[in-house]
Amino acid sequence: MFSWLGRTVSSCLSPLSQYAHMNKDDDEYSGGEDDVLLWSKDLEKHSHGEFSFAVVQANAVLEDQSQVETGRNATFVGVCGNKELSTMANVVSLRRLLHAVRGLARENGEISEDTLRxxxxxxxxxxxxLVRRAYAIRPVIAAIGSCCLVGVIWKRTLYIANLGDSRAVMGYSDRSNKIVAEQLTKDHNASTEDVRKELRDLHPEDSQIVVMKHGVWRIKGIIQVSRSIGDAYLKRPEYGLDPSFPRFHLPEPLRRPILRADPTIITRNLRPNDKFLIFASDGLWDYVTNQEAVEIVNNNPRVGIARRLLLSAIEKAAKTKRMPYNEIKKLEQGMRRQVHDDITIVVIFIDPETLDSKTSARELSVRGFVDTVGPSNFNFS
Known part of the structure; x- marks a missing residue:
């Protein structure tokens, strides 16, 4: 199991100079000259409708990792990201999560909350x-972690598991036929009062469990998210980092885990008035509210809607920096992070007539920012 993970670690810890070819969609809302750091899939089919997919890179190496799998009777969406310098963790986590969900579903013949857990x-x-095996050689691996959001649609039911502050939002029609946003996930971020209260309740002896630093609430003054995969230095004392790693050094030994790796999980039966789902990394929600997002999706054509939503976020970021988008597009990866973060968006449309249909969609495997579409084997029943 760990051989391919080890190869991934080795390659991801090395400098990356090659980038995947990207789609350069030229349409009426592309803003003129193509944004070479923006990739999109305008519209594809899944077993319960259609989906649109878009990613923009801002960091020196794309940290967001994302994937959509459309099986014969189920659809998988995964987004791992949100953590600085954690490209390797996001790659490993997303691949392992997909492998584990698929394997457990095949073994049990179903998807359930226990499957995701x-x-x-x-x-x-x-x-x-992996951390245990590599720590002596590269101790900084103990400070690498991943925030992951996973969604599966199977048999008229939506299952979502989340660690971190990526977000899943449902757009549904109310009785007056207005579009309404329903946030399905909880943001595990110290910026929210309930997360700070949870941490203080769990660590009453530690007055510094959450502190304000540079205008941002951070756990131990270091990290914003309270749940993640990895980040071993905040979970196990044997992986503590010494003062030679000042960003990740704890002044006192770890007494008990600070971060958690158990996701929050929700199950929802799909309803006739459920119109679409938006899965997105925190880069979108920094600039677009839940309601704004669902209104953009609802009021525009499906084709290219993830790209349109992503551009709305970039344009808002541009206004905050008082910088035209045409100038932002000229910034190289890394420099662009000063304007906005990596942003990943998957919009999953849910067509009611497909929920009970026996017809199958094309089985696709689509990875964000990679300009290829391959066959999927996300099938288990």
Whole structure:
């Protein structure tokens, strides 16, 4: 199990100079000259409708990792990201989560909350095994972690598991036929009062468990998210980092885990008035509210809607920096992070007539930012 993970670690810890070819969609809302750091899939089919997919890179190396799998009777969406310098963790976590969900579903013949819970546990345990093996050589691996959001649609039911502050939002029609946003996931981020209260309740002896630093609430003054895969230095004392790693050094030894790796999980039966789901990394929600997002999706054509939503976020970021988007597009990866973060968006449309249909969509495997579409084997019943 760990041989391919080890190869991934080795390659991802090395400098990356090659980038995947990207789609350069030229349409009426592309803003003129193509944004070479923006990739999109305008519209593809899945077993319960259609989906649109878009990613923009801002960091020196793309940290967001994302994937959509459309099986004969189920659809998988995964987004791992949100953590600085954690490209390797995001790659490993997303691949392992998909592998674990698929394997457990085949073994049990179904998807359930336990399937997702076990898949996250397997991924966490596998990553901590990598940390144990590599720590003596590259101790900084103990400070690498991943925030992951996974959604599966199977038999009229939506299952979502989340660690971190990526977000899943449902757009549905109310009785007056207005579009309404329903946030399905909880943001595990110290910026929210309930997360700070949870941490203080769990660590009453530690007055510095959450502190304001540079205008941002951070756990131990270091990290914003309270749940993740990895980040072993905040979970196990044997992986503590010394003062030679000042960003990740704890002044006192770890007494008990600070971060958690158990996801919050929700199950929802799909309803006739459920119109679409938006899965997105925190880069979108920094600039677009839940309601704004669902209104953009609802009021525009499906084709290219993830790209349109992503551009709305970039344009808002541009206004905050008082910088035209045409100038932002000229910035190289890394420099662009000063304007906005990596952003990943998957919009999953749910067509009611497909929920009970026996017809199958094309089986696709689509990875964000990679301009290829391959066959999927996300099938288990």
């Amino acid at each position: 076990s898949a996250f546990s397997e991924t966490e345990n596998g990553f901590l095994t």
